[in-house]
Amino acid sequence: MCRFLWSLFRQNIYFVIGVVLGLGLSLLLTPVVDNDCFFSVHFNNEESRILTSHKDDDYEPRINLAGKPQKAQKTPQTLIRPRYFSTELGIKDKLFIGILTKADTLVEYAVALNKTVAHLVDKIMYFIDAPSAQRLNVSSLRLPGIVGFTDTREILKPFHVLKYIIDNFLEEFDFFFIVKDTTYIRARELYSFVKKVSVSQDVHLGSPAVGQSEFCSLDGGILLSNSVLRKIQSTLDWCVKSAFSDSDSDNIGRCVLHATKIPCQQNIQGQSFYSFHLGNTQITTDNKYLLKDPTFEKAVTYYPIREPSAFYKLHLYLCKVAMMHKKMDIANLRHSLLNMSHFVPGGKKSVSWPVGNQPGNKPSNRFDVLRWDYFTEMHIYLANDFTNIKILSGAEKSDVQYVLNKSISFMEDKYEGQIQYRRLVNGYRKFDPSRGMDYILDLVFRDMTSGKEVHKRIELCKPLGKVELLPMPYVTENTRVNLILPVDASNRKDTVTFIQQYTKVCMEKKDKTFLMLVFFYDPHAPGKGKSDDIFKDIKDTAISLSNRFHKDGNKIAWVSIKVPSASSQYTMVHESLLDFAAADLAVKKLPLESLVLICRTNMEIRQDYLNRVRMNTILQWQVFSPIPFTEMNPSVVYNYELPQPSELDINKNYGHFDPLNSRHISFYAKDYWKARKSMESIIPIVRNDKDILNFIKNQEANITNFALHTVYSMFVRMSNLHVLRGIEPGLRLRYEEKSCQYPETVSGHIAAGIYHSCIASQAFSLGSRSQLAKLILEYQSASSVS
Ligand SMILES: *[C@@H]1O[C@H](CO)[C@@H](O)[C@H](O)[C@H]1NC(C)=O
Numbered sequence: 001m002c003r004f005l006w007s008l009f010r011q012n013i014y015f016v017i018g019v020v021l022g023l024g025l026s027l028l029l030t031p032v033v034d035n036d037c038f039f040s041v042h043f044n045n046e047e048s049r050i051l052t053s054h055k056d057d058d059y060e061p062r063i064n065l066a067g068k069p070q071k072a073q074k075t076p077q078t079l080i081r082p083r084y085f086s087t088e089l090g091i092k093d094k095l096f097i098g099i100l101t102k103a104d105t106l107v108e109y110a111v112a113l114n115k116t117v118a119h120l121v122d123k124i125m126y127f128i129d130a131p132s133a134q135r136l137n138v139s140s141l142r143l144p145g146i147v148g149f150t151d152t153r154e155i156l157k158p159f160h161v162l163k164y165i166i167d168n169f170l171e172e173f174d175f176f177f178i179v180k181d182t183t184y185i186r187a188r189e190l191y192s193f194v195k196k197v198s199v200s201q202d203v204h205l206g207s208p209a210v211g212q213s214e215f216c217s218l219d220g221g222i223l224l225s226n227s228v229l230r231k232i233q234s235t236l237d238w239c240v241k242s243a244f245s246d247s248d249s250d251n252i253g254r255c256v257l258h259a260t261k262i263p264c265q266q267n268i269q270g271q272s273f274y275s276f277h278l279g280n281t282q283i284t285t286d287n288k289y290l291l292k293d294p295t296f297e298k299a300v301t302y303y304p305i306r307e308p309s310a311f312y313k314l315h316l317y318l319c320k321v322a323m324m325h326k327k328m329d330i331a332n333l334r335h336s337l338l339n340m341s342h343f344v345p346g347g348k349k350s351v352s353w354p355v356g357n358q359p360g361n362k363p364s365n366r367f368d369v370l371r372w373d374y375f376t377e378m379h380i381y382l383a384n385d386f387t388n389i390k391i392l393s394g395a396e397k398s399d400v401q402y403v404l405n406k407s408i409s410f411m412e413d414k415y416e417g418q419i420q421y422r423r424l425v426n427g428y429r430k431f432d433p434s435r436g437m438d439y440i441l442d443l444v445f446r447d448m449t450s451g452k453e454v455h456k457r458i459e460l461c462k463p464l465g466k467v468e469l470l471p472m473p474y475v476t477e478n479t480r481v482n483l484i485l486p487v488d489a490s491n492r493k494d495t496v497t498f499i500q501q502y503t504k505v506c507m508e509k510k511d512k513t514f515l516m517l518v519f520f521y522d523p524h525a526p527g528k529g530k531s532d533d534i535f536k537d538i539k540d541t542a543i544s545l546s547n548r549f550h551k552d553g554n555k556i557a558w559v560s561i562k563v564p565s566a567s568s569q570y571t572m573v574h575e576s577l578l579d580f581a582a583a584d585l586a587v588k589k590l591p592l593e594s595l596v597l598i599c600r601t602n603m604e605i606r607q608d609y610l611n612r613v614r615m616n617t618i619l620q621w622q623v624f625s626p627i628p629f630t631e632m633n634p635s636v637v638y639n640y641e642l643p644q645p646s647e648l649d650i651n652k653n654y655g656h657f658d659p660l661n662s663r664h665i666s667f668y669a670k671d672y673w674k675a676r677k678s679m680e681s682i683i684p685i686v687r688n689d690k691d692i693l694n695f696i697k698n699q700e701a702n703i704t705n706f707a708l709h710t711v712y713s714m715f716v717r718m719s720n721l722h723v724l725r726g727i728e729p730g731l732r733l734r735y736e737e738k739s740c741q742y743p744e745t746v747s748g749h750i751a752a753g754i755y756h757s758c759i760a761s762q763a764f765s766l767g768s769r770s771q772l773a774k775l776i777l778e779y780q781s782a783s784s785v786s
């Protein structure tokens with residue numbers, strides 16, 4: 001029974017709204033009670049008397065200290081800003097269209113209007129009386145908004161519409177256009193018309209009604225601004241009482257005029273609004289006859305439409321006309337641009353090629369000249385500072401192929417098959433960040449008629465695409481960052497420095513953080529809980545700091561892990577995967593929605609880095625792996641002229657951004673587990689110390705495993721999250737001595753991979769090229785002297 005009632009209600013939702021509105025309006029229609037006396041004014045004679053008696057006193061200023069200082073009566077309120085600036089600034093959508101429709105026209109006319117208008121404006125709604133709506137079963141029509149009014153008096157329908165709009169949409173739109181359903185609307189023109197009208201202007205606009213130049217014709221459509229509707233709001237009952245005319249146009253016009261004192265205008269802010277009266281004209285797809293009328297093409301609305309198909313015919317015809325105009329505009333623009341590029345005083349080309357694209361970067365001095373890379377079909381030469389020649393592969397190869405294919409087909413078309421492609425001689429490409437990729441290709445063709453080889457040079461440009469804004473989830477700088485710091489016996493000293501910095505930057509400043517130390521114990525070192533625990537002093541510091549700052553919720557905790565002793569079972573490969581052990585055991589202790597940041601003892605802690613981590617890490621969306629600025633070998637870089645600074649500055653003489661280092665990463669615990677579980681079969685999850693030995697079950701570990709050997713590569717390969725990687729000036733690392741041992745005991749790609757990446761990062765962190773060159777020169781001159 002209940003369900004039946006509910007479905008009945010749902011089917012007739014507009015009907016119900018109509019009933020409610022009808023009731024509301026009928027209240028309006030009851031005679032308004034005499035309301036002369038809502039407020040009474042009461043003069044307080046007591047007070048005025050006291051004031052005057054003061055005047056008579058001998059005036060002697062006295063300071064009244066009783067009960068002072070007083071507290072402020074009201075504490076100043078904090079301004080609560082809305083989430084969107086459009087709310088705060090009152091920015092609205094532009095155009096609402098209200099269509100007055102009837103039982104006999106709804107099904108065909110309103111649907112035709114919907115098809116020719118609805119997708120071009122912000123909102124469209126149809127208004128009908130409720131009994132017809134029910135009879136026609138409007139819910140089966142799939143029209144975006146039909147409102148049925150229970151009050152069936154035709155004469156009052158426009159006012160029901162006005163009231164409905166005022167009650168529901170006043171805050172959402174700048175302009176309201178009300179029209180009958182027998183009118184075709186050129187929605188694009190109407191929209192661009194209202195876009196040019198200032199929202200601060202009162203607008204009552206349309207084409208004059210027959211015989212009443214002060215009122216607008218409802219057949220042609222009436223445009224009202226938000227401000228005008230606000231004024232009508234308070235006079236709606238007057239309007240209803242004064243609606244005596246047979247013509248809806250007159251009734252509405254009188255109402256607007258009464259509320260705003262503005263008669264119907266046809267021109268506003270330099271624009272004119274025209275409606276075209278079709279009379280008895282038959283609409284055909286060429287409309288030759290209509291074109292002769294000069295107002296036909298200027299009009300925004302056309303009425304009366306006598307048959308539904310006329311909507312579509314008119315629409316088709318007007319769209320064709322509009323398209324013709326656009327094509328002519330484009331042709332004219334092209335023409336004028338070409339003229340400009342040819343006839344410029346001084347003969348210089350002022351227009352860039354391709355027309356309409358960015359002209360590209362003009363170097364201000366010789367250091368800014370962008371580089372052209374030379375390529376052939378197989379190789380690219382001197383693509384960066386570190387390589388001489390590189391085999392073209394992957395995306396670069398298909399890019400070259402694509403450009404080549406394009407040039408060949410262009411030339412073959414141009415010479416109408418008279419030439420045949422032979423080979424590529426030279427290729428050059430240049431990337432300009434302000435423009436895109438430019439290419440120059442020297443191609444050899446065979447001339448089919450003479451049989452000789454001809455050389456052709458071709459210039460191509462691949463312009464940058466349009467910038468796109470990607471909507472991203474909301475993040476705040478108020479999230480707690482959980483730092484995980486792996487510590488082993490060799491970096492105990494750095495850890496002390498780290499904790500000191502952490503205290504200063506995070507704990508004392510009450511930044512929302514939590515530090516989790518992960519201690520790696522050597523198999524023979526005195527273990528957990530022993531009195532000669534090698535990490536005892538660090539643990540003591542952690543406890544005392546936690547006690548000192550526990551009120552702010554900032555804490556230091558730790559996890560201890562005993563590493564197995566080196567053997568054929570525990571190798572350097574296992575060791576290289578210890579980050580997983582640290583993360584598995586530490587993240588397990590945190591709730592799923594924690595933001596986790598893996599840190600290293602040689603980093604400098606900075607507030608701006610932590611904030612960037614908060615902004616760049618997004619739950620179930622993005623993980624963040626910063627490229628750190630890394631100090632180079634101090635014994636190479638620093639000397640008496642350039643002493644080691646106490647804080648690492650970003651300067652090419654001290655260090656470099658190290659793209660090989662992907663060991664700093666932040667993520668949400670939930671995302672970590674999801675990715676981690678999906679690679680459990682390759683590297684099992686560590687639940688206790690002994691699981692470390694299981695890291696690689698298969699000693700014939702292969703290159704696939706190497707590709708997964710860091711937490712970073714796990715996210716890249718095993719999750720569908722976006723991995724944000726970029727240089728991060730807030731993350732600065734002190735130089736760290738690395739010893740790279742060639743793997744003798746273990747074989748396999750993974751060990752070799754670890755070794756080679758270790759060597760590479762060591763080599764790139766030695767010093768800048770000029771510093772190293774200087775050392776070599778010094779060495780050579782010293783050895784030649786001796
Ligand atoms: C009316 O227009 C809207 C928006 O373009 C569309 O979603 C809807 O399907 C249309 N309805 C009909 C009956 O054409």
Ligand SMILES: *[C@@H]1O[C@H](CO)[C@@H](O)[C@H](O)[C@H]1NC(C)=O
Pocket residue numbers: 137139140
């Ligand atoms: C109204 O249309 C709906 C959906 O097409 C249909 O299920 C329902 O039976 C119709 N009702 C009447 C009274 O025609």
Ligand SMILES: *[C@@H]1O[C@H](CO)[C@@H](O)[C@H](O)[C@H]1NC(C)=O
Pocket residue numbers: 398399401402405
């Ligand atoms: C270029 O053309 C060759 C031969 O027609 C074709 O095999 C290749 O797929 C094309 N490459 C691209 C990137 O279009």
Ligand SMILES: *[C@@H]1O[C@H](CO)[C@@H](O)[C@H](O)[C@H]1NC(C)=O
Pocket residue numbers: 682698700701702703704705
């Ligand atoms: C390499 O690793 C993949 C992924 O774990 C595995 O499927 C494959 O069997 C391994 N190959 C060898 C030779 O171990």
